[in-house]
């Protein structure tokens with residue numbers, strides 16, 4: 001009887017101390033082990049049986065019923081299992097402990113097998129990575145091997161962050177929509193294994209991203225030069241923006257005359273010209289591998305300098321009405337490509353020896369130093385810039401009286417200002433005198449009464465006083 005009670009109690013004890021297959025208790029076995037492990041490393045699982053009964057065997061299982069290993073216990077309450085990590089070994093591990101004819105099942109440990117990253121390279125779409133501004137491109141950070149990867153991107157050695165709004169990240173790709181010139185440069189990526197400890201990395205080589213800009217509408221201009229007894233136009237075609245190489249084609253009256261492929265944004269063409277004759281309309285076409293643009297037309301017609309030449313004078317004043325600059329302009333009635341020259345008091349005003357106070361710019365001559373030395377007779381001359389043998393056409397002489405005018409205006413202003421100051425001074429003295437004498441003359445009582453009366457509407461006070469002053473003064 002006592003023995004059966006004893007064995008019953010023991011069974012209950014064992015039951016309480018072991019968890020059953022369906023439920024857990026305070027004394028169920030505990031399995032500990034890593035959640036992440038690189039392939040080809042060793043890991044250890046530890047199965048522990050707390051409580052009182054001595055276990056007989058520990059069995060480690062993977063997923064449902066895959067028995068991984070068994071340990072027959074001799075005395076200890078725990079067993080350890082060492083495993084060589086292989087690619088197929090990931091799963092949910094648990095241990096089953098047998099003790100006193102009862103069986104307990106531990107918690108689950110999920111082991112993920114991580115393949116170290118290696119062989120990272122960068123791929124681009126489009127490939128090769130040459131794109132036009134405004135279009136999109138995607139870069140892929142491709143690892144030959146590796147699981148649980150994260151990616152870091154670099155642009156010109158700077159960590160690329162998503163906060164720069166034109167960058168988007170998706171998995172192993174970096175996406176740019178609407179690229180600008182700023183996106184050009186060297187890109188690389190770094191892939192790493194997401195691990196709490198011992199993260200491994202593999203980096204790609206640099207990739208050059210070329211962002212091409214669209215051509216701006218080209219401009220056309222020309223100068224003339226003499227070749228033997230003939231004239232030729234040096235026609236310049238240029239764009240201000242765009243990515244070379246650019247092929248410039250010159251069109252005369254719609255026909256292709258010549259073309260140049262240039263690594264700069266400008267090209268020159270030489271075209272024969274008869275001075276005085278309309279040679280037709282010039283146009284320039286700039287083209288790259290993806291698009292082309294056409295300039296506005298320009299008339300290729302060179303009229304020789306001729307007709308009348310005159311000087312127009314303008315006096316330019318500062319905000320405080322001081323004469324600052326005298327501007328002389330040489331005005332032509334005819335001539336497409338004139339060169340200008342000036343004379344001062346009948347002797348030439350050589351370009352090189354201008355004092356800084358005399359500046360020649362195109363048809364303009366500026367006198368910026370307002371001194372009597374700059375007064376005198378000015379004459380302008382014009383001839384064809386392209387023909388050193390053409391004769392100068394001269395204007396009438398223009399008399400510039402710089403100093404007089406400058407001084408005169410300052411004098412007038414000064415005298416006027418003095419008069420005004422004097423008037424104001426006299427006026428205010430008179431006003432103060434009148435007010436003061438009025439206050440003395442009047443009985444103070446009446447004044448106080450008046451002020452008291454008008455207290456309700458303060459506005460009345462001033463007019464009353466003013467009227468008094470005016471009456472007495474007049």
Ligand SMILES: *[C@@H]1O[C@H](CO)[C@@H](O)[C@H](O)[C@H]1NC(C)=O
Nearest residue numbers: 056057058069070071072073
């Ligand atoms: C554990 O014991 C059982 C039976 O007692 C036996 O069949 C098994 O081979 C033993 N295993 C080890 C690893 O000793």
Ligand SMILES: *[C@@H]1O[C@H](CO)[C@@H](O)[C@H](O)[C@H]1NC(C)=O
Nearest residue numbers: 152153158159160161162190
């Ligand atoms: C790059 O930037 C990201 C986001 O700001 C940051 O999490 C990461 O640590 C940086 N990496 C490096 C290598 O600086």
Ligand SMILES: *[C@@H]1O[C@H](CO)[C@@H](O)[C@H](O)[C@H]1NC(C)=O
Nearest residue numbers: 223225234235236268269270
């Ligand atoms: C045309 O003008 C440009 C710029 O001044 C010069 O570089 C080029 O040599 C000229 N071409 C000819 C044919 O004169």
Ligand SMILES: *[C@@H]1O[C@H](CO)[C@@H](O)[C@H](O)[C@H]1NC(C)=O
Nearest residue numbers: 247248249256258259260287
């Ligand atoms: C440039 O001129 C050559 C002949 O001089 C011609 O064969 C070629 O097609 C032209 N290229 C362009 C883009 O017009």
Ligand SMILES: *[C@@H]1O[C@H](CO)[C@@H](O)[C@H](O)[C@H]1NC(C)=O
Nearest residue numbers: 226227228229387388389390
């Ligand atoms: C200018 O004229 C002189 C003489 O009249 C002549 O010798 C010279 O060749 C001419 N120069 C040019 C550029 O036509």
